[in-house]
Amino acid sequence: MKVNFKKYSNGLVPAVIQDAETEKVLMLGFMNESALNKTNELQQVTFFSRSKNRLWTKGEESGNYLFVKEIKVDCDQDTLLIKVNPAGPVCHTGADTCWNEKNVSDNFLEKLENIIAERKNNPDEKSYTSSLFEKGINKIAQKVGEEAVELIIEAKDDQVDLFKGEAADLLFHYLILLQAKGFKLNDIIKVLESRHAM
8 A cells, every 4th residue: 555645745644534334434634654654553543643743543542542444545645544443432522523423324224233232232121122132042043933934924915014014023033133143234245245246
């Protein structure tokens, strides 16, 4: 990866920070060659602070580090895109992003997966989902089977709303099964993508 640090007189290039999961833009900072080298070495985003006039690892005071997942350089080789997993809020104000946006996915299935994970990791006795996790993998797998059969039955009729309802029930329980096995829907999508590439 070649970066043209000499393009600007101060030797700094912009570094756009993006959440690797939600794809939200979190902040913008600046890097010189030393900052990029340290970022690669630590696998934590390190900027050159113009106000402090030194290298500055994001999170060194707050603990809200930006753990590097991927670094890309643009077509002009003068701007970086760094995909990260943030350890907490990114903005010094305490907001998720420097644009005061919530760092959540716009993808509803991802939101649903996060709710399911929350019900698994922090059980609520009133939650149906938590009760399934408590009953174990056999019960969860059984529910997926039951919902699949109900969907097949509805597929043979012309009741559109009932069919869609059963399809939603199957997908919901399938997501629970994936979570119970330690997977996310993205893991399965990657399998499908690899098959498509063949």
